[in-house]
Amino acid sequence: MKILIVGSGGREHALAWKIAQSPRCEKIWCAPGNAGIGQIAECVDIKAMEFDRLADFAQEKGVDLTVIGMDDPLVGGIVDVFEARGLKVFGPRKCAAILEGSKAFSKDLMKKYNIPTAGYETFDDPAEALRYLETEANFPIVLKADGLALGKGVLICADLDEARDGVRAIMEDKQFGDAGNQMVIEEFMTGREVSVLSFTDGKTILPMTSAQDHKRAGDGDTGLNTGGMGTFSPSPFYTDEIAAYCQEKIFQPTVDAMAAEGRTFKGIIFFGLMLTEQGPKVLEYNARFGDPEAQVVLPRMRNDLINVMEACVEGTLDKVDLQFEDNAAVCVVVASGGYPVSYGKGYEIKGLETVDGRDDCFVFHAGTASRDGAFVTNGGRVLGVTATGSDLKQARAKAYEAVEKITFEKAFFRHDIGKAIDEAPESAR
Ligand code: AMP
Ligand code: GLY
Numbered sequence: 001m002k003i004l005i006v007g008s009g010g011r012e013h014a015l016a017w018k019i020a021q022s023p024r025c026e027k028i029w030c031a032p033g034n035a036g037i038g039q040i041a042e043c044v045d046i047k048a049m050e051f052d053r054l055a056d057f058a059q060e061k062g063v064d065l066t067v068i069g070m071d072d073p074l075v076g077g078i079v080d081v082f083e084a085r086g087l088k089v090f091g092p093r094k095c096a097a098i099l100e101g102s103k104a105f106s107k108d109l110m111k112k113y114n115i116p117t118a119g120y121e122t123f124d125d126p127a128e129a130l131r132y133l134e135t136e137a138n139f140p141i142v143l144k145a146d147g148l149a150l151g152k153g154v155l156i157c158a159d160l161d162e163a164r165d166g167v168r169a170i171m172e173d174k175q176f177g178d179a180g181n182q183m184v185i186e187e188f189m190t191g192r193e194v195s196v197l198s199f200t201d202g203k204t205i206l207p208m209t210s211a212q213d214h215k216r217a218g219d220g221d222t223g224l225n226t227g228g229m230g231t232f233s234p235s236p237f238y239t240d241e242i243a244a245y246c247q248e249k250i251f252q253p254t255v256d257a258m259a260a261e262g263r264t265f266k267g268i269i270f271f272g273l274m275l276t277e278q279g280p281k282v283l284e285y286n287a288r289f290g291d292p293e294a295q296v297v298l299p300r301m302r303n304d305l306i307n308v309m310e311a312c313v314e315g316t317l318d319k320v321d322l323q324f325e326d327n328a329a330v331c332v333v334v335a336s337g338g339y340p341v342s343y344g345k346g347y348e349i350k351g352l353e354t355v356d357g358r359d360d361c362f363v364f365h366a367g368t369a370s371r372d373g374a375f376v377t378n379g380g381r382v383l384g385v386t387a388t389g390s391d392l393k394q395a396r397a398k399a400y401e402a403v404e405k406i407t408f409e410k411a412f413f414r415h416d417i418g419k420a421i422d423e424a425p426e427s428a429r
Contacts, residue, residue: 001306004058005030005041006048006078007069010333010366010384011291015069015305016041017362018298022306029061035375036365036383048073051081058087065090067309071148074267074287075101090309092287096258096265100287103184104146110282113257115250117282118142118187126171129183133163142186145170147179151215151227152340156188191276192420193283194235195293196243198251198271199308201317202264205255206308207247207271209300209324210238211293212420217340219416226340227381230417232330232392233296236424237275246273246280254285266312295364295384296329330399330418331386333366337410339380344410349375349382351406361387361402377408392421392429 001024005012013036019025020040031054033043046053048070058066066082068074068091077094091097098105104122109115123129133141143166145153153176157163170180198207211233217223250271258265270286270293289297298305302323311317336343349368352375355361364386367379385403389395396418403413421429 001025001064002027002062003029003306004054004061004063004066005033005069006054006066006073008032008034008037008048009069009291010364010381011289011294012069013037013364013366014294014298015067015289017364018301018305019067022304024304024306029057029063031057034365034378035368035370036363038370049076051076051078054078055082055085055087058082059085064088065306065309065313067091069288071097071100071286071288075148088313090313091267092265096263097287098263099258099265099269099285101148102146102182103144103284104182106285107184107186109257109261113253115253115257115282116279118189120184120186122146122182122184123171124182126167129167129171129185130164132185133160133167137163137185138187139163140188142188143167143170144184144186145176145179146182146184147176149176149179152176152225153179154225189274189276189281189283191274192235192237194238194273194275195231195290196238196246196251196271196273197289197293197297198269199312199317199320199322200255200265200267200269201312201315202255202259202266203315204317205251205269206317206320206322207243207251208297208322209233210235210243211290211296213290213293214414214417217335219414224340226335228290228292228333229335229414230330230332231290231292231296232328232396232418232421233293233300234328236392236421236428242275242280246271250280250282291366292331292333292364292384295331295386299329299362299386299388300324300327325388327388327390328392328395329386329388330392330395331364331384332399332403332413332417333381334383334385334403334406334411334413335381336367336377336379336408337412343380345376345378346371347377347409349377349406349408354405355385355402360389361385361398363406382408382411392418396421
């Protein structure tokens with residue numbers, strides 16, 4: 001099969017790497033891709049939001065399946081454009097991708113179908129939001145821009161003053177652009193976070209193994225929010241009992257709710273969960289693989305990814321036996337100094353060859369380019385170094401051993417990715 005992947009980050013590198021292992025895969029293109037992806041796929045200079053150009057390309061090359069990695073094109077309706085041309089494409093249509101594209105939509109859906117989530121109110125008028133905060137809110141409280149904001153449109157406010165500033169930033173100064181036309185004000189929850197990515201064909205939903213992300217830039221969850229500084233999988237806190245509860249009360253009800261709304265969802269639903277004292281609750285939905293969750297989940301997946309994706313598109317996911325290795329994986333993201341605010345580009349990356357040929361350690365490129373035969377940095381998140389091991393402790397030790405050997409000017413990474421596993425019962429580490 002000829003496959004086209006849309007996107008350019010570490011997630012898309014992991015997707016290309018996994019798809020390349022399928023005996024059914026003949027050729028992979030990635031648009032726009034990056035230098036690391038270019039080692040296993042042919043990168044095409046078309047941007048992810050150029051739907052017609054991408055569809056033209058898929059038609060010209062006889063692409064058999066297009067896989068959309070990123071949120072923006074999904075929310076913008078790329079799948080509808082491909083389907084209208086009779087092209088096979090993996091991902092939700094625009095009417096379903098709204099599950100990620102609008103937090104107000106997803107909160108209303110959860111309320112209507114009794115899916116556990118934090119209590120909330122939605123506002124499209126900043127004055128009303130302020131009135132609510134002044135008269136009814138308990139602090140801390142969470143403000144969320146309705147639309148896509150690169151994972152940065154969520155503000156946790158300790159008191160009324162911070163919340164006032166937050167409303168101004170989101171709704172008046174439009175710090176997140178049109179994403180702030182509407183806002184959700186949500187109850188603050190505490191607990192451990194877990195990411196569960198799942199495949200769905202609109203009827204059946206098959207959750208993948210769990211993962212945990214580290215969103216803040218600095219050790220000990222300090223500093224600014226980022227796209228994700230590292231992940232581990234599985235989460236030792238996501239027990240079989242919790243998984244069964246989520247399947248019954250959250251996963252299947254979400255798929256059924258979308259179908260009942262005439263918004264049948266096919267593709268990946270990523271459940272951002274918080275394990276609270278009252279049970280698991282949904283923090284957010286995403287309509288695609290997580291980045292860097294994909295970098296720890298896909299290396300543990302036994303199935304041929306093309307087969308599973310096809311089953312989602314064709315509505316035959318009930319025939320798939322989704323399986324994961326009984327091991328663990330840890331991914332440490334190496335970023336460029338100054339990320340997530342401002343950072344330089346073009347620093348030469350050294351030491352990549354130290355993992356060449358290993359089957360327990362992989363470097364997924366997030367923001368790289370090639371220059372004179374070398375790899376150079378070309379983004380804030382530069383690399384994700386994933387290691388697998390028989391358990392989380394071993395995977396973590398191997399990931400950090402590999403990370404230490406890869407260097408570039410101003411590189412930084414968190415030293416505590418997966419440290420939370422020390423708090424899990426010994427048998428689950
Ligand atoms: P989201 O993009 O909605 O997942 O939010 C980003 C991050 O903000 C989450 O990963 C949580 O750490 C935090 N967060 C979001 N909503 C809440 C909430 N209701 N209570 C506490 N923390 C939250
Ligand atoms: N790692 C979080 C996300 O992909 O949204």
